[in-house]
Amino acid sequence: xxxxxxxxxxxxxxxxxxxxxxxxxxxxxxxxxxxxxxxxxxxxxxxxxxxxxxxxxxxxxxxxxxxxxxxxxxxxxxxxxxxxxxxxxxxxxxxxxxxxxxxxxxxxxxxxxxxxxxxxxxxxxxxxxxxxxxxxxxxxxxxxxxxxxxxxxxxxxxxxxxxxxxxxxxxxxxxxxxxxxxxxxxxxxxxxxxxxxxx
Amino acid sequence: xxxxxxxxxxxxxxxxxxxxxxxxxxxxxxxxxxxxxxxxxxxxxxxxxxxxxxxxxxxxxxxxxxxxxxxxxxxxxxxxxxxxxxxxxxxxxxxxxxxxxxxxxxxxxxxxxxxxxxxxxxxxxxxxxxxxxxxxxxxxxxxxxxxxxxxxxxxxxxxxxxxxxxxxxxxxxxxxxxxxxxxxxxxxxxxxxxxxxxxxxxxxxxxxxxxxxxxxxxxxxxxxxxxxxxxxxxxxxxxxxx
Numbered sequence: 001x002x003x004x005x006x007x008x009x010x011x012x013x014x015x016x017x018x019x020x021x022x023x024x025x026x027x028x029x030x031x032x033x034x035x036x037x038x039x040x041x042x043x044x045x046x047x048x049x050x051x052x053x054x055x056x057x058x059x060x061x062x063x064x065x066x067x068x069x070x071x072x073x074x075x076x077x078x079x080x081x082x083x084x085x086x087x088x089x090x091x092x093x094x095x096x097x098x099x100x101x102x103x104x105x106x107x108x109x110x111x112x113x114x115x116x117x118x119x120x121x122x123x124x125x126x127x128x129x130x131x132x133x134x135x136x137x138x139x140x141x142x143x144x145x146x147x148x149x150x151x152x153x154x155x156x157x158x159x160x161x162x163x164x165x166x167x168x169x170x171x172x173x174x175x176x177x178x179x180x181x182x183x184x185x186x187x188x189x190x191x192x193x194x195x196x197x198x199x
Numbered sequence: 200x201x202x203x204x205x206x207x208x209x210x211x212x213x214x215x216x217x218x219x220x221x222x223x224x225x226x227x228x229x230x231x232x233x234x235x236x237x238x239x240x241x242x243x244x245x246x247x248x249x250x251x252x253x254x255x256x257x258x259x260x261x262x263x264x265x266x267x268x269x270x271x272x273x274x275x276x277x278x279x280x281x282x283x284x285x286x287x288x289x290x291x292x293x294x295x296x297x298x299x300x301x302x303x304x305x306x307x308x309x310x311x312x313x314x315x316x317x318x319x320x321x322x323x324x325x326x327x328x329x330x331x332x333x334x335x336x337x338x339x340x341x342x343x344x345x346x347x348x349x350x351x352x353x354x355x356x357x358x359x360x361x362x363x364x365x366x367x368x369x370x371x372x373x374x375x376x377x378x379x380x381x382x383x384x385x386x387x388x389x390x391x392x393x394x395x396x397x398x399x400x401x402x403x404x405x406x407x408x409x410x411x412x413x414x415x416x417x418x419x420x421x422x423x424x425x426x427x428x429x430x431x432x433x434x435x436x437x438x439x440x441x
Contacts, residue, residue, distance in 0.1 A: 005289070008240070009241050009245075010245050
């Protein structure tokens with residue numbers, strides 16, 4: 001049973017349904033990163049999919065941008081409690097990137113420029129649930145928000161949507177990523193409020 | 200999972216910020232740099248949660264100090280910075296975070312760079328180093344709007360005199376009379392003059408508003424620090440809207 005905060009009324013009401021528990025709406029776009037923002041020139045940018053041994057697919061910026069793209073409008077939820085509603089992105093679906101790859105992998109470890117990693121069950125990257133996004137609100141994605149391109153997995157807390165994405169390793173077992181080793185939940189479903197270890 | 204903290208004291212830091220001292224009976228202890236989630240609940244059951252850095256160093260008394268700055272149009276910070284009184288109880292979750300932390304076994308030089316209220320977790324690190332009698336040498340570059348906006352100013356001054364803390368203020372709007380550097384953003388000269396050189400391999404902790412952290416981390420890297428030695432914590436909105 002929560003303690004009532006004497007004299008606190010807040011902005012919302014207990015009946016608000018659109019937000020996952022413990023979240024509030026912001027119209028800003030806060031930035032959370034563990035380190036400095038890497039700057040990746042487009043002519044050096046590369047995205048790969050590998051199986052831990054061999055690179056299965058490789059794109060440079062041009063071949064990546066030649067792939068069919070989708071426009072997505074989604075709510076995003078950060079573990080630090082803010083949510084941003086109705087954000088608009090353009091990106092390439094992971095279904096497109098994973099097409100024709102035969103794999104018995106159950107999980108994926110996503111790598112970023114700068115060394116960041118995050119892990120997800122492979123099915124969470126499939127079936128129109130995940131994109132490599134390069135445009136936000138009709139503009140090129142800014143470096144501090146993960147540009148040139150970031151993963152976008154809006155049904156999970158935003159730390160799973162790795163900025164400055166560089167590669168995806170398909171794995172037959174799960175292995176925790178950067179924040180997942182440092183106290184954050186392994187899966188991170190905002191609707192079940194899976195923020196930290198033990199949630 | 201949610202701890203209950205009792206407010207035992209409140210200190211005004213500046214015109215818009217104050218420190219809340221909480222006694223948390225079942226506090227598991229924390230490491231310098233970690234944060235907590237604070238939950239407020241209204242009489243109708245509506246609740247709001249925000250994250251705040253811990254200002255106090257690790258201690259065995261279950262004491263958790265938060266310094267909260269009033270944000271314009273904030274939902275939780277007005278309550279914490281103005282309404283809350285001694286004897287009230289607050290719900291806390293944590294401690295949280297295992298990256299932006301300083302642990303007492305670290306002996307390398309430490310470079311702290313604070314922008315505004317980004318000083319809070321860095322103060323926890325300084326306090327932790329002092330109470331552990333750490334061999335690590337701390338340098339703090341503290342960028343702040345004006346002298347009146349400095350948090351913990353008496354304690355910081357005391358630490359420079361008695362504990363060998365190296366402290367440089369960088370004022371962005373108003374500097375004290377006769378201050379050698381005109382008010383302005385931090386720049387290459389200041390980084391060169393006031394921070395550990397990169398060849399000593401210091402771990403750098405940069406905390407503040409996003410725009411500040413982007414600039415400060417960029418300057419550190421440009422002056423030779425390797426990116427993996429620069430840890431950052433950003434808060435507030437993106438961009439330069441003020």
